[in-house]
Amino acid sequence: MKLITAIIKPHKLADVKDALQDVGVTGLTITEVRGFGRQRGHTEVYRGTEYQVDFVPKLRIEVVADTKDVDLVVRTLIESARTGSIGDGKLWVTDLDYVSRIRTGEVGSDAI
Amino acid sequence: MKLITAIIKPHKLADVKDALQDVGVTGLTITEVRGFGRQRGHTEVYRGTEYQVDFVPKLRIEVVADTKDVDLVVRTLIESARTGSIGDGKLWVTDLDYVSRIRTGEVGSDAI
Amino acid sequence: MKLITAIIKPHKLADVKDALQDVGVTGLTITEVRGFGRQRGHTEVYRGTEYQVDFVPKLRIEVVADTKDVDLVVRTLIESARTGSIGDGKLWVTDLDYVSRIRTGEVGSDAI
Amino acid sequence: MDTGNIAWMLTASALVLFMSPGLAMFYGGLVRQKNVLSILMQVFMCMGMVTLIWLVVGYSIAFAGVATDGEAAFSLGGWSILGDPAHYFFARGLPLDPTVGDLAAHEGLTFVFQMMFAIITPALIIGAFAERIKFSGFMLFTALWSIFVYPVVAHWVWGGGFIGSEIGALDFAGGTVIHINAGIAALVMAIVLGPRRGWPKRAMPPHSIVLTVLGAGILWFGWFGFNAGSAGSANLQAVNAFITTQVATGIAVLAWITMEWIRDGHPTTLGAATGAVAGLVAITPAAGFVGIQGAVAIGLIAGVVCYLAIQLKTRFRYDDSLDVVGVHFVGGLIGALLTGVFAVQVLGEPILGDAAVGGSLEQLGRQAAGAAIVIVYSFAFTFVIAKVVDWTVGLRVAEDDEVVGLDLSQHSESGYIYDEAEGGAVTSLVGGGSAGPASTTTGEANLGDSGGVTRSAED
Amino acid sequence: MDTGNIAWMLTASALVLFMSPGLAMFYGGLVRQKNVLSILMQVFMCMGMVTLIWLVVGYSIAFAGVATDGEAAFSLGGWSILGDPAHYFFARGLPLDPTVGDLAAHEGLTFVFQMMFAIITPALIIGAFAERIKFSGFMLFTALWSIFVYPVVAHWVWGGGFIGSEIGALDFAGGTVIHINAGIAALVMAIVLGPRRGWPKRAMPPHSIVLTVLGAGILWFGWFGFNAGSAGSANLQAVNAFITTQVATGIAVLAWITMEWIRDGHPTTLGAATGAVAGLVAITPAAGFVGIQGAVAIGLIAGVVCYLAIQLKTRFRYDDSLDVVGVHFVGGLIGALLTGVFAVQVLGEPILGDAAVGGSLEQLGRQAAGAAIVIVYSFAFTFVIAKVVDWTVGLRVAEDDEVVGLDLSQHSESGYIYDEAEGGAVTSLVGGGSAGPASTTTGEANLGDSGGVTRSAED
Amino acid sequence: MDTGNIAWMLTASALVLFMSPGLAMFYGGLVRQKNVLSILMQVFMCMGMVTLIWLVVGYSIAFAGVATDGEAAFSLGGWSILGDPAHYFFARGLPLDPTVGDLAAHEGLTFVFQMMFAIITPALIIGAFAERIKFSGFMLFTALWSIFVYPVVAHWVWGGGFIGSEIGALDFAGGTVIHINAGIAALVMAIVLGPRRGWPKRAMPPHSIVLTVLGAGILWFGWFGFNAGSAGSANLQAVNAFITTQVATGIAVLAWITMEWIRDGHPTTLGAATGAVAGLVAITPAAGFVGIQGAVAIGLIAGVVCYLAIQLKTRFRYDDSLDVVGVHFVGGLIGALLTGVFAVQVLGEPILGDAAVGGSLEQLGRQAAGAAIVIVYSFAFTFVIAKVVDWTVGLRVAEDDEVVGLDLSQHSESGYIYDEAEGGAVTSLVGGGSAGPASTTTGEANLGDSGGVTRSAED
Numbered sequence A, B, C: 001m002k003l004i005t006a007i008i009k010p011h012k013l014a015d016v017k018d019a020l021q022d023v024g025v026t027g028l029t030i031t032e033v034r035g036f037g038r039q040r041g042h043t044e045v046y047r048g049t050e051y052q053v054d055f056v057p058k059l060r061i062e063v064v065a066d067t068k069d070v071d072l073v074v075r076t077l078i079e080s081a082r083t084g085s086i087g088d089g090k091l092w093v094t095d096l097d098y099v100s101r102i103r104t105g106e107v108g109s110d111a112i
Numbered sequence D, E, F: 001m002d003t004g005n006i007a008w009m010l011t012a013s014a015l016v017l018f019m020s021p022g023l024a025m026f027y028g029g030l031v032r033q034k035n036v037l038s039i040l041m042q043v044f045m046c047m048g049m050v051t052l053i054w055l056v057v058g059y060s061i062a063f064a065g066v067a068t069d070g071e072a073a074f075s076l077g078g079w080s081i082l083g084d085p086a087h088y089f090f091a092r093g094l095p096l097d098p099t100v101g102d103l104a105a106h107e108g109l110t111f112v113f114q115m116m117f118a119i120i121t122p123a124l125i126i127g128a129f130a131e132r133i134k135f136s137g138f139m140l141f142t143a144l145w146s147i148f149v150y151p152v153v154a155h156w157v158w159g160g161g162f163i164g165s166e167i168g169a170l171d172f173a174g175g176t177v178i179h180i181n182a183g184i185a186a187l188v189m190a191i192v193l194g195p196r197r198g199w200p201k202r203a204m205p206p207h208s209i210v211l212t213v214l215g216a217g218i219l220w221f222g223w224f225g226f227n228a229g230s231a232g233s234a235n236l237q238a239v240n241a242f243i244t245t246q247v248a249t250g251i252a253v254l255a256w257i258t259m260e261w262i263r264d265g266h267p268t269t270l271g272a273a274t275g276a277v278a279g280l281v282a283i284t285p286a287a288g289f290v291g292i293q294g295a296v297a298i299g300l301i302a303g304v305v306c307y308l309a310i311q312l313k314t315r316f317r318y319d320d321s322l323d324v325v326g327v328h329f330v331g332g333l334i335g336a337l338l339t340g341v342f343a344v345q346v347l348g349e350p351i352l353g354d355a356a357v358g359g360s361l362e363q364l365g366r367q368a369a370g371a372a373i374v375i376v377y378s379f380a381f382t383f384v385i386a387k388v389v390d391w392t393v394g395l396r397v398a399e400d401d402e403v404v405g406l407d408l409s410q411h412s413e414s415g416y417i418y419d420e421a422e423g424g425a426v427t428s429l430v431g432g433g434s435a436g437p438a439s440t441t442t443g444e445a446n447l448g449d450s451g452g453v454t455r456s457a458e459d
């Protein structure tokens, strides 16, 4: 079992979700995060004082997938999240020792 | 050292925390997340237009634990988070290369 | 490739970010989390009824780094996040199977 | 009526109406986020439904007796018990007719000024059953209560009825009619509905004290219309009521936070806001009758006693969620009784013998009698109405709906959608135009899982 | 003018001014979080810019005809079309002079009371182009509209112009002048600007219904000044207007949520607030002319019809983002027409023959004619102005700016900074003192990447 | 007093009271989330504590001289310096007595209208020491300031004292008494307390501009009571003050955002709201004395100069957190001086010779003299009071308390609890009933760690 984590632009979520559903992903978890990277943030001005906001809003998407599906999920995710402009984000894959569904206690592939 | 990550229903947090404390877990970190899975979301209606909210609020719980304690923590976590209805969530375990307590720089088991 | 995750005190973020930039880290992702640990929370009183808030606000910092840079990043992160008082947080390192930049599809070291 | 009096009563009526949104914010901030809209909605329902009820029968029941030369619909041994509901049925007889001359504006202003009181009184009760009442149950309860309880009590005290005329209890702006009445109804409702799931073990802190303080500010502002408007004209009594309102409220704020500072270790913002409301409530029956010194005393006592009173609910285990009993019932009672103590002869009518300052034991007795009658009546009728509603449409939401929150379960809405993910990408349009009789509770999994499917909007 | 009338008109003017921040909150809650400040800002611009325009030429155009013994700047066959813009140019001729005696206060109060109307009318249009208009475009549009549309229509109906004087259409407090006028302009703007990116497929739910309900409460409160103040004095007609305003609004709330309950399955808080505004709009032209029963009818019809009307935009595919057309145009039209049906002789002037209650077919025709003329004029001139603005400074923001939100792209601000990371450590002071002509859109990467650099504050 | 005047002064008093919650929202939105309640609390304390102080001695000090046939408690060479504090001690002598006839209502209204001014003046200072003051220190400071500074200055200018009577400085509604006075006190407090931890390097952006704009809206609305109420009756001067208030404020909004647009590249919502307050402040001393053209000039100058003035704090390194000096001191000074330039003879008393429009050099000198005296006095006495408070109970919170935020450290509360985890499961009930003199700062680890234990509610 693998955990696929991707940092994406928030407005791509709908596309990503639909694309993943299409390739059979039945569950995922998202988190609101802020990213710092090549994409610059923005400035805000309050009563003439300018602030630099370095971090930009991103979403983290996590998908637990069977090892055999990882390639497909990764490809699908990358394609659906891409806009081609700076700040599209990163994706990484971690190995999992163990996965379980809390409701039933099922483990491994059955759990996802 | 292992990292145990669980996605649970928010209202089970108190139970989970108490249960984990009882088996000797002294620390954990939680994150507000949203999950998409078998459990359906809800609809909202604004001026006659209906929206489907696909994601449901969840909490992610992360516990770093000594390899020897993982079984106990996982079992405890699953039992205390379970309600038996759809959407109870997932749990997974990752291997850690290195763990450190920032305050003291202690590493490994001493760090948790 | 490795993923370095640290739970730190929110007000240390600026220091940590600057320190990491100084050692060549070009990107990171942060998440607002709440931690439970040795550091106690606080109480709140509403109309004479007292509540205990066990969790304290923390930030999770995630940095994907080349294996050869991990030591430096970890050391830098720990030093810059340290205040010396309880609740400074934890840091852990996970191995990654695969890393990719979504915009370009580059993988491995090129992706970060 | 001269233009100055009309000007003031128009202003006062608008101010009292504004108290309802103020109360909505005050209460709305005190509940958890998932129930904030249900509070706002219920207050708006009072603003809508009671307007209708008041013009159909409420005003008649409360005030027909006086307007029709003192003939009441029902009287018992010469004591007027009820106005004739048919008299102004559907506002028919209301003489908004310039040919009637002076009377017309006065009657119209009484009608609408008193309507605002009839609106806010049931709205006060909302705090007692917050976070767990069924919306349909709330609607029926409020409708019945606004027909069978509020106008009846208003008649007794203000409309020529026996409490005002025979017993001689004083109630300047509604300590008995409004606050004791609503407060005791709140107690009944808290008991009948039972506590919220998890109370008192689980924490249910206010989701926005900022909103609550804003509400308290609006209430304080509007209350000048409430109290000084109750003089009925722009006269000296109105000026006096205005001053005593300000004084008692300011003192009650100080008294409340002093109690907190001593007993809890911290003076709180929520305490200051609650103390203000307690002071406003307590001075209400007295505002036009007592002087500045009396107002100081009333504010002080209200601040201290109401602070202590709201602690009772945890002892007696009724979940009066937003402390309607502790603030409105107790505050109203303090004010009603102390009016008998501090009423000053020289203001308004000479009432209490010849003392320049001070009340009398006799008047205190009258005040107590008036309050007691209203307590008994309101308790009994509220209880009956509550039971009737419970047996018919039901009063309490299902447990799942309570967990999800009333905003989603009763109204299909969320109070706030702050984050991009929730507000933007995560939701998607289901149907244009009317949504059709949809339900948030259809328990179908959207990914075709064959396992047991249950509804679970929050969990 | 006697003191009572002055007192009431001062109060009424303040109340109408207060409606603008109320509207800002009402509209502000309805947009997504990233655009909330742009709404608030635009309403404040109306409060600022229209004040200036009104004192320079607006008041003259609208009212110079009457004040100068009936001589209009332009008239067509005896029909007054325009007040003389030079007459009170820059408020020069305004006789705030105690030696003029009684006239002075009256004129001053008319000037400022009507100024508040001139402010809120263009503010209503904001709802139609919310979340996508360029700030500079908004400023120019609003300036031109406040010179060429609003005061002209105000002249026709209230300032001695032909709709009021010759055609004889009744408009007590602005059903035609304000709501139909702004509503039709809103329709034009929604069409000219085109829908928001993603509409109607992507969900754009209100970010804070709490804020919207607060705004509705302020509007309801302020509207008493709007309607009862339109009597011009603290008289019986003001009392009547006050009562009918309250009644129609309460009934409309009930009507709207009943429609929702039946058709959508849930009565909503947003529906209650919207119903209140619909009721307030519809009673506006009628408030001083109809009785309580007429107000009930108008409230009921407005609640039902406006509810149905706001569904039209998805059918006809114009993105009237906050339903200005459905609520203000339709509500205003309902009120304008029904004024011809329910106007009562005994209130105000004897208008409709001898019936004690009821209008006449003839008056209905006059009402329809007045409305039709304003619809045509407002449609045409708003369209022309919109196009002129679009060709010059531009009306719509760039796509990137729309995605980022107008708060950041137009104003370099965020409405809320709730989390510690954003409010504290993440941001850092760039320069003390004045920031210099900076821009949020400089497309430079802050880490020296050599790749293609684009601006992307949100993405 | 006739009913119209009473009606207006009741309304005006209510409006001025409403400004305090408005100010609370305005300031509350400007601080970081962790301090929002502390602002609201402090304003409420002014509403409570100053009410008490005013009725005990404040009113006497300020106004006893006039009411008692011109005899002041202390006078220096015929110049009245202080009212007799004993004269109305604890409101004893206040003749709210109908037998006194006309005087009574007038005196009562003066008492309560002026009380509202006494409340909001120290509340203005709160912006200078926001986010770092100890609550007990604030309480003592405000009490002393409301005894030794505010009523004294009020006496000098309005109560028969030498600035108004001998020097002849004009101050219609409080430019000198309120805004210069509070503004200079704010400067002192900003200096004495020192900057917030991290200022100016670390960003401290407003947590809710929405709340601030709401507050600005309430302030604008309430200010009509403030300025037009300062005429004391519903007369032509009140009408004039109302109009000039609206005009100057609208123009100042435009002026401010134009400055921003030119210098910072973006017109901001916060700028519009701040500009409105600057305009309101500047017109305050002039409102009843200048005409519409004068109001335009004052609004324009205030918008431009106050915009520039708030940039000074970063240059001179005093952390006037919410810009009280830049807006209230500078705006008040502009208004005070320009009153001498633009005062018009025909309004109110004929003051400035025979020019129909325009002031005089002589009057400008009087205005400057009045302002200078108040600046010196307020600076000196505020400094002394600040030092006394600092040496006794202390003015500034501990560093840890500042980091945690004043809401938690001073009041054990959170302004908002939006997320389920925080509001629900994470917190748990500690004790029913009174919490006991607890403290948030007991530094004990709850998991029995034996290591060094420090308090750390936020870190």
Ligand SMILES: Nc1ncnc2c1ncn2[C@@H]1O[C@H](COP(=O)(O)OP(=O)(O)O)[C@@H](O)[C@H]1O
Residues within 6 Å of the ligand: A007, A034, A035, A036, A037, A038, A039, A040, A056, A058, A085, A086, A087, A088, A089, A090, C026, C027, C028, C029, C030, C062, C063, C064, C065, C101, C102, C103, C112
């Ligand atoms: N080394 C890293 N570790 C963790 N997250 C990163 C790292 N580099 C970038 N990110 C995340 O990816 C996002 C996009 O990165 P950025 O450098 O802006 O653009 P791109 O990925 O297109 O080169 C960042 O906002 C951040 O959230």
Ligand SMILES: Nc1ncnc2c1ncn2[C@@H]1O[C@H](COP(=O)(O)OP(=O)(O)O)[C@@H](O)[C@H]1O
Residues within 6 Å of the ligand: A026, A027, A028, A029, A030, A062, A063, A064, A065, A101, A102, A103, A112, B007, B034, B035, B036, B037, B038, B039, B040, B056, B058, B085, B086, B087, B088, B089, B090
């Ligand atoms: N493949 C997955 N990867 C990551 N998270 C998942 C995955 N599947 C489910 N989840 C998370 O678990 C939660 C519960 O899953 P769901 O399918 O609704 O119920 P259950 O776990 O009881 O079968 C989801 O809301 C989501 O947060």
Ligand SMILES: Nc1ncnc2c1ncn2[C@@H]1O[C@H](COP(=O)(O)OP(=O)(O)O)[C@@H](O)[C@H]1O
Residues within 6 Å of the ligand: B026, B027, B028, B029, B030, B062, B063, B064, B065, B101, B102, B103, B112, C007, C034, C035, C036, C037, C038, C039, C040, C056, C058, C085, C086, C087, C088, C089, C090
């Ligand atoms: N076993 C653990 N697993 C995951 N997170 C932990 C664990 N222990 C502590 N943490 C996180 O680290 C934070 C600091 O830990 P704490 O015990 O309070 O202080 P310290 O790290 O200085 O000993 C906690 O708030 C929590 O977020």
